[in-house]
Amino acid sequence: MMKKLLTGSVALVLAVALAGCGANIEDTGNEPDDAGSGLTHIAVGDIKIASQTDAYAAQKLGFFEDHGLDVEFTYAANGQDILTAISSGSLNLGLAIPGTAMTANASGFDFVGVVQDQIAHEEGPDSGGLIVRTDSGISSLADLEGRSLAVNATGANQVYVSIVKTLEDAGVDVSKVQFQEIPFPQMPSVLEQGQVDAVAVVDPFTTMMLSDSAYTDLAWYYVEALPGMPLSTYWGTREWVESHPDEVSAFNAAMTEAVEYLRANPDEARDLIAEFTGLDRALLDNMPDIQWSTEVSVETWEKLIDIYVQAGLLPEAVEVTDLLTAAALD
Structure with missing residues (x-):
């Protein structure tokens, strides 16, 4: 729940x-x-x-x-x-x-x-992507425990709600994930600079980031939460x-x-x-x-x-x- x-x-x-x-x-x-x-x-x-x-x-x-x-x-x-x-x-x-x-x-x-x-979409790829650096050592959602994750807003925000459900469905203890509120346009740079460990973006940022081999997706959070x-x-x-x-x-x-x-x-x-x-x-x-x-x-x-x-x-x-x-x- x-x-x-x-x-x-x-x-x-x-x-x-x-x-x-x-x-x-x-x-x-x-x-x-x-x-x-x-x-x-x-x-x-x-x-x-x-x-x-x-x-x-x-x-x-x-x-x-x-x-x-x-x-x-x-x-x-x-x-x-x-x-x-x-x-x-x-x-x-x-x-x-x-x-x-x-x-x-x-x-x-x-x-x-x-x-x-x-x-x-019913399955990925989709607009909403949970993205990490390829060299981050993060290979699964479980690895996000103890890490920082950027979302554009918390509370009732549907991106945040979808992320939390995706993480909980994967057995992640959400209380151990450090959420940071960062506007979508700033997310690529803060991830590149190592200010956060993961970002929850939407297109066009999803496509822009994944066109670079330095980044990889962990989940399509809208799809995972509710196809x-x-x-x-x-x-x-x-x-x-x-x-x-x-x-x-x-x-x-x-x-x-x-x-x-x-x-x-x-x-x-x-x-x-x-x-x-x-x-x-x-x-x-x-x-x-x-x-x-x-x-x-x-x-x-x-x-x-x-x-x-x-x-x-x-x-x-x-x-x-x-x-x-x-x-x-x-």
């Missing part, structure tokens, strides 16, 4: 952050379309990372417009900032990894998912979602079309990723395909919820039908 990872004080910090007036978000500067266009304007928060190229494609390829939407994107550093902006009314919808929204709801908020768009784990979903407040069914349905339909298009055209998908993120196109040829999917596995979501309950991050299990809209589940 997973040890409880979230104390009352951490839950309070999350609630206070989400209740705050401001969030660290960057306005794209896109002006809403003219009222005479016939399009309905909505404001959506996102993160400029490879996996969210589907939303970029929906915009660029006209899927949003085809469904009557003028979508104005605002970019943030993380899902918590986006949920903050949604709760304040600055945004209508926005991206967050499920664990962030679920724990926010447990603290008194009421976010509901309108479309899932990415899941983990097919839901990784990104767009959320709104229940009040806004229930009062804007047409906009929600249109957003879901456009995102679904974008996901289907990218999966059917992998080379063009990589071109769009490079265009959206600025990543080197050659690097993308070595990156595992992003597992875009709007098809919800209720069973997998239930397992993710159970992981959070077992970790003490949720007081009790919630129904997937309460967490996601009917359109998201369809």
Whole structure:
């Protein structure tokens, strides 16, 4: 059984952050379309990372417009900032990894998912990699006891939760692992310099590091924790979602079309990723395909919820039908 990872004080910090007036978000500067266009304007928060190229494609390829939407994107550093902006009314919808929204709801908020768009692979390679130096002497997860491991955040963070479950399932005494909070972009350098013994990264850092023989992977932590784990979903407040069914349905339909298009055209998908993120196109040829999917596995979501309950991050299990809209589940 997973040890409880979230104390009352951490839950309070999350609630206070989400209740705050401001969030660290960057306005794209896109002006809403003219009222005479016939399009309905909505404001959506996102993160400029490879996996969210589907939303970029929906915009660029006209899927949003085809469904009557003028979508104005605002970019943030993380899902918590986006949920903050949604709760304040600055945004209508926005991206967050499920664990962030679920724990926010447990603290008194009421976010509901309108479309899932990415899941983990069923087996590695995957975006989430636990990586060590090849010359570190670490050859198994058990070797991490007494060692330091960098994660981007602890507490309710889904990377951290997945890492802890992966380690515990392998029989590792997690209390003997020294976790350090380090942003993803800094992880390659701190591992190279020996400041930590292992890092839990996501793509593009996973692919970048493993292209160098100086590094090797110990585990694909999302896959090990829960194959097919839901990784990104767009959320709104229940009040806004229930009062804007047409906009929600249109957003879901456009995102679904974008996901289907990218999966059917992998080379063009990589071109769009490079265009959206600025990543080197050659690097993308070595990156595992992003597992875009709007098809919800209720069973997998239930397992993710159970992981959070077992970790003490949720007081009790919630129904997937309460967490996601009917359109998201369809």
